[in-house]
Amino acid sequence: MTGRFRVQQVFLDGFSAIAPMLPGVVPFGMTAGIAAVEAGLDPLMAMGMSLIIFAGAAQLVVAQLIGDGALPLIVVLTALIINLRLVMYSASLAPHFGPLPLPWRASAAYLLTDQAYAVSITRFLHGSVGGPKLWFYLGTAFPLWVIWLAATALGVWLGAAVPAAWQVGFALPLVFLVLLVPVIRDRPSFVAALVGGGIALVAHDAPYHLGLSIGALAGVVSGVATELMLHRRRGRP
């Protein structure tokens, strides 16, 4: 009995930790729905993206690329490069969850997002969780999933009814600006962001819509190079 009570309590703790972020997810999800409809996808496809892909930035870029007539292979490649960051989140959460049966591991993996990760790992590293950490994480991740699907549905339903003058597409860079702040922690990650953004900008007209991917790869390489350089310099007297 105590066990089940504790699980519920921890789940609710996770929910209250993510709650301040939920209102910001609404315009973001709506934008994903609107973008999908504007790219010429039917409502079922738009909802399918939110359910099957469930990754905001990737969904928006995919809608844009499909609308621009990019090659299918490039669309898949670009989306997976955008989502590569999830590997790092997943690996950094693993030690906190302990050995899990496959269905739990799969559920935790499916629900993994920038926001759920950020809120959970902050609590795991700098606070205390009075019960199983997995349930705290699920308390952050599951409400996000519900809000995301509802917001996309709202965006799909409103679709073209939202006036172009509102420029709701601007919500994407705005939400991601907020996610960018905590990941710039030191000099190498600052260089990675600077080069990633700069090269993606210069490569905007690159063939096959590869600009974003080229920028991202250049950013990662320069982040690693900066780290190695700083290490070497520190190694000398």
Place this chain on the structure above:
Amino acid sequence: MNATTVWVVIVLIGFGTFLLRLSGLQLLGSGTMPDWLARTLRYVPAAVIAAIVVPAIVYGGPDPGFSLENSRLLAGIIAAVVAWSTRSVLATLGVGMGSLWLIDWLMP
């Protein structure tokens, strides 16, 4: 892209993304990640998010590029300052969208 191709693309991305999400949790039983991989992955979020944000601000709007007509440049800078100082999604969305509309209203 025809309907079938769109569905194939969605399912492939969904499956690939699921594998990416699962990969780290899967490492649990089989030891830790090699050093070079961990080091490389550390810079993925900063590089990827910046590569999404910067072109979306500069080329995303109705007047793309570096020109005075492109109101997203100024609104983006204002939003970046708010994001940096508050780390709040709501504040950044509010101030960012608000300044975009205000700039467009003042300088149509």
